[in-house]
Amino acid sequence: MREIVRCFEDVLETLQRAHARGEKTTLLIGAGCSVSSGIPQAHELAVQIEQEYPRAAQRASARTYEAYLEELSPGERRELLGRFVREARVNSAHLAIAHLMKIGFVDRILTTNFDPLLSRACALAGEFPTVYSVPHMAISELKELPEKAIFYLQGQGVSQSRPVPRVLRAVLEETSKERPWLVVGYSGTDSTLFPRLATQRTYESRLYWIGNDQEPPATIVTQKLLRPGKEAYWVPGFTADSFFVQLVRHLGGFSTDFADRLLEHPQAILDTLSPAIQPDLLLDRLPRIGYPTPKDIHPSFVAAQLREGDQLVERAQYKASCEADALFESAYARYAGVAELQPQQSDAYLHWAMALSEQARLKSGAEAEHLLSLACAKYCLAAELQPEAPQIEFLWGMALSRRVQLTRGEVSIKLLEESCEHLVRAEEAQPGTASYFLACLCGSQGDAEGIQHWLTRSKNAGTLPALALVEGNPAFRSVVEQPWFSQLYCL
Numbered sequence: 001m002r003e004i005v006r007c008f009e010d011v012l013e014t015l016q017r018a019h020a021r022g023e024k025t026t027l028l029i030g031a032g033c034s035v036s037s038g039i040p041q042a043h044e045l046a047v048q049i050e051q052e053y054p055r056a057a058q059r060a061s062a063r064t065y066e067a068y069l070e071e072l073s074p075g076e077r078r079e080l081l082g083r084f085v086r087e088a089r090v091n092s093a094h095l096a097i098a099h100l101m102k103i104g105f106v107d108r109i110l111t112t113n114f115d116p117l118l119s120r121a122c123a124l125a126g127e128f129p130t131v132y133s134v135p136h137m138a139i140s141e142l143k144e145l146p147e148k149a150i151f152y153l154q155g156q157g158v159s160q161s162r163p164v165p166r167v168l169r170a171v172l173e174e175t176s177k178e179r180p181w182l183v184v185g186y187s188g189t190d191s192t193l194f195p196r197l198a199t200q201r202t203y204e205s206r207l208y209w210i211g212n213d214q215e216p217p218a219t220i221v222t223q224k225l226l227r228p229g230k231e232a233y234w235v236p237g238f239t240a241d242s243f244f245v246q247l248v249r250h251l252g253g254f255s256t257d258f259a260d261r262l263l264e265h266p267q268a269i270l271d272t273l274s275p276a277i278q279p280d281l282l283l284d285r286l287p288r289i290g291y292p293t294p295k296d297i298h299p300s301f302v303a304a305q306l307r308e309g310d311q312l313v314e315r316a317q318y319k320a321s322c323e324a325d326a327l328f329e330s331a332y333a334r335y336a337g338v339a340e341l342q343p344q345q346s347d348a349y350l351h352w353a354m355a356l357s358e359q360a361r362l363k364s365g366a367e368a369e370h371l372l373s374l375a376c377a378k379y380c381l382a383a384e385l386q387p388e389a390p391q392i393e394f395l396w397g398m399a400l401s402r403r404v405q406l407t408r409g410e411v412s413i414k415l416l417e418e419s420c421e422h423l424v425r426a427e428e429a430q431p432g433t434a435s436y437f438l439a440c441l442c443g444s445q446g447d448a449e450g451i452q453h454w455l456t457r458s459k460n461a462g463t464l465p466a467l468a469l470v471e472g473n474p475a476f477r478s479v480v481e482q483p484w485f486s487q488l489y490c491l
Helices: 008-021 044-053 054-059 065-071 074-088 091-100 115-123 139-144 163-175 194-199 218-226 240-250 257-264 266-270 299-316 320-341 347-361 365-385 390-406 407-427 434-446 448-460 469-473 485-489
Strands: 025-029 106-111 131-133 149-151 183-184 207-208 234-235
Touching: 008 207, 008 234, 008 240, 025 091, 044 054, 044 074, 054 065, 091 106, 091 115, 091 240, 115 149, 131 485, 163 194, 183 234, 183 240, 194 218, 299 320, 299 347, 320 347, 347 365, 347 390, 365 390, 390 407, 390 434, 407 434, 434 448, 448 485
Parallel strands: 025 106, 025 183, 106 149, 131 149, 183 207, 207 234
Antiparallel strands: none
């Protein structure tokens, strides 16, 4: 297997060298490129047909999506596929493919999909390739192909059908000449297209079969295509979205056209995008454009950006230092993007501050103190935008209390005072929120009266921790034998 495995850098070098020679790349994409848009894969559609049209499934010549589809009437196909097409949204892979065409690396795209998402993405990027429905195509049309084209191998929309074999063969021959191939999101288990890919003796400019994450290719793909001597290779470790986004960034980046239109008509454009889209496709470009920042940016876009950042922070908790730092930096970029788009909203600064605080837990000494000071600055910005918010005041106070432990002298005293101020504000706004932690701060300063006051407040608010936790806290060592402490826990 090792001899047919390649990495992303191999793909990148092949495409760059081909581009330098004036050669374009052919893309073959399948259902895996539309999964994050809400379009089911073939095996999922097959299950759907079995459930909704059991008689048609029984008549089928094989238990496959292709065979099932042939048994459905045109009206049944329209009803089944139409519901998915209506709800589908453009995803990151579609946008990245459109930009690869725009920057001159791709001019031929073959797709086994029926959805129109790739055409929509091209329009959003300012590209308008000619679209062909191969089952309804004449061979004569291949003699004068335009510069850029999309070939729907099984037809576009809900009227899917098998391509005429000689037309399909002619399309593959025309799009194979002296050019690299990228195959993404395609399983290779169909009986129409894959056999023709496998019969080609060698791919002189190489073919790269991009894997579905770490999932190995289908057995037939390994046996018939990914063989030594064919110059066809497997590249594992990517989803369709992550592969195309990384590829377009390395090959020249996203054009500003799409971001331009987003800034002019944000609601209309964002309604066409999948919530799962990688928001930084747009945010990479926004700082370079002179338009005013839109205030009515689509809320699902902002939510996706924040969610992506939070997920990166969560992943960072389980990684080694350097890898964790990289994940944190990626998360900060997402929060910064939201702050750029919605400077009057506090959420970006709050999430940013929480992430900095989490990264500080993985550090020590001056490095941890620096991260916590940055977190406090973000909490300050969040509080300015959302005054008297108990959560912000509490988290800000807790970050300051951690800084107290990492500093000395007058700086430590000042930080302690600030921490108490914020925790008291949180407690006043929402009783019980910070009372226990204020008791801890008093304990660290040897203030027995303060401990009693805040622990009593905590009990009255119903937030007093279990006895074992409080007794085991060194901050309360001086009071656990006091009568009032016994009364607090009814001992």
